[in-house]
Amino acid sequence: MVFITDFNEGDMISNVYLCKNKQTGTTKSGKTYYNLELVDKTGSIAGKVWELTNAIGHFEAKNFIKIDGQVTSFNNELQLNIKKIRIADEGEYVEADYMPCTKKDIEQMYKDLMALVESLDKDYYKVLLKKFFAEDPAFVKEFKNHSAAKSIHHGYIGGLLEHSLAVAKMCDYYTTYYPVLNRDLLITAALLHDIGKVYEISKFPENDYTDAGQLLGHIVMGTMMIRDKINTIDNFPAKA
Structure with missing residues (x-):
């Protein structure tokens, strides 16, 4: 388990997090994207899904999701640029960690x-x-x-x-x-x-x-x- 508090810019992350919030937005060019709030027991981080490809499975807020992405920085704050998402399977996470x-x-x-x-x-x-x-x-x-x-x-x-x-x-x-x-x-x-x-x-x-x-x-x-x-x-x- 890699906790959010230990993230550093540039880190590649492949782990399970709790999706606390999920919002759908539209870019100026008309592309749909997701704005997420991911949490664990150490804190929270914004997650961005800019490309809604087949690698982005269906999920909702309050789901535990397995994500693959990279930690980036925007306006001096860390966020996750996410490329893959799926709902986590039972046994892949311990609820107390979140x-x-x-x-x-x-x-x-x-x-x-x-x-x-x-x-x-x-x-x-x-x-x-x-x-x-x-x-x-x-x-x-x-x-x-x-x-x-x-x-x-x-x-x-x-x-x-x-x-x-x-x-x-x-x-x-x-x-x-x-x-x-x-x-x-x-x-x-x-x-x-x-x-x-x-x-x-x-x-x-x-x-x-x-x-x-x-x-x-x-x-x-x-x-x-x-x-x-x-x-x-x-x-x-x-x-x-």
Whole structure:
């Protein structure tokens, strides 16, 4: 496997990559070409198919494709000039090589998150957080494996957990210097502030905005999720 991050101008590439996007264009002379975005776990690169010959087999976005081409440079950015394409056969690739993932241990981060939950003083905050992070296995699975964004930050598997935990830990740190801060409220808010992203952004390999994400956004959806959980908790205070 030759990863995208290791490409150099002039390299001849014959390997499998995930086609994240495929667009058809037309040159000024009327010739059809393909503009592709190819990805693996190390990054992405533009792929250009200028000649739609018999060597370019049928494929669609989200397919794993075997490509043959050369790394070139355009406007100081590397791209692939592709001559051959076919859909990759099963066994020619390992999916994990094409999904960007946190470098941190997901299970250890989850344990650290639950330790923060257990450290809270007010029971109603603990109950609320456990409704999400202990009693809802489907949500926990999504939260552990979701990205925190399409591209801006933590846009990889485990990114949502990594980001939320980091924010919560920073809030915990601030409360050691400023005792006036409401530690329980800050940590609870930090852990829940981005939970709507499990519905705003689709899973890999797409990792793109869903219809609900476009229409509502993660803040609105997250607020609705928190409201629904709070409604199942007896005597949750209106002002915590």
